[in-house]
Amino acid sequence: MSIKEEIQTRITLIEDIINARLIDTEGISEDRQKQIYEAMNYSVQAGGKRLRPMLVLETARLFGGKEEETYDFLTAIELIHTYSLVHDDLPAMDNDEYRRGRRTTHVVYGEDMAILAGDGLLNYAYETGLKGVLKSGNPMQAAKALKILADKAGVFGMVGGQTVDIISENKVLDEETLNYINEYKTGALIEAAMMMGAALSGASEEELGSWNASAAGSDWHSRLRTIFWM
Numbered sequence: 001m002s003i004k005e006e007i008q009t010r011i012t013l014i015e016d017i018i019n020a021r022l023i024d025t026e027g028i029s030e031d032r033q034k035q036i037y038e039a040m041n042y043s044v045q046a047g048g049k050r051l052r053p054m055l056v057l058e059t060a061r062l063f064g065g066k067e068e069e070t071y072d073f074l075t076a077i078e079l080i081h082t083y084s085l086v087h088d089d090l091p092a093m094d095n096d097e098y099r100r101g102r103r104t105t106h107v108v109y110g111e112d113m114a115i116l117a118g119d120g121l122l123n124y125a126y127e128t129g130l131k132g133v134l135k136s137g138n139p140m141q142a143a144k145a146l147k148i149l150a151d152k153a154g155v156f157g158m159v160g161g162q163t164v165d166i167i168s169e170n171k172v173l174d175e176e177t178l179n180y181i182n183e184y185k186t187g188a189l190i191e192a193a194m195m196m197g198a199a200l201s202g203a204s205e206e207e208l209g210s211w212n213a214s215a216a217g218s219d220w221h222s223r224l225r226t227i228f229w230m
Helices: 003-019 034-044 051-062 067-088 105-109 111-135 139-153 158-167 175-200 205-209 219-228
Strands: none
Touching: 003 051, 003 067, 034 067, 034 105, 034 111, 051 067, 051 175, 067 111, 067 139, 067 158, 067 175, 105 111, 111 139, 139 158, 139 175, 158 175, 175 205
């Protein structure tokens, strides 16, 4: 099997895992807030490379962890990634009408519902992660993984990077600012994915630090390649 075929096989597995954890709208007719469920699911099911959940799963495998322990957490990180895209596409941000070949959430459901869908996905991510903590065979390791996600997704991570990106709009960026935006807006969740997989598998603090780009330096990139060629 080629590497492309192997990756596609894992994407299919990940999508099955995520879809099983989305809010089931089948048979719902009387729920007054059904539309928010549909908007959330529409956003998640738009497709994509599923890189972040794949990194959670593959890093856990690398450290000898149990795959099932990652399922709620790989779902949580993809929900957070998706919420960030929904908000990024809004008229107040990038005002994109298409993503991955289909209409963006605010175009289909309206700007107000897209904001709520993003909010809903963010909160549902932590609901899903907490379910994973409660049913984990090692809740302390699972709680550590969820804290990593919270730290990397917030103002000291992804949101912080997005903030600098917005502030810097229409300005000539120096290399340091551009690197900062890339490291936090995009890199933070990628770091989170690998650190979560390691934490769920009982990695030490030293090992966790080695998956953090700011701590590992250039070696971080070789570690990323290692995952996909195991």
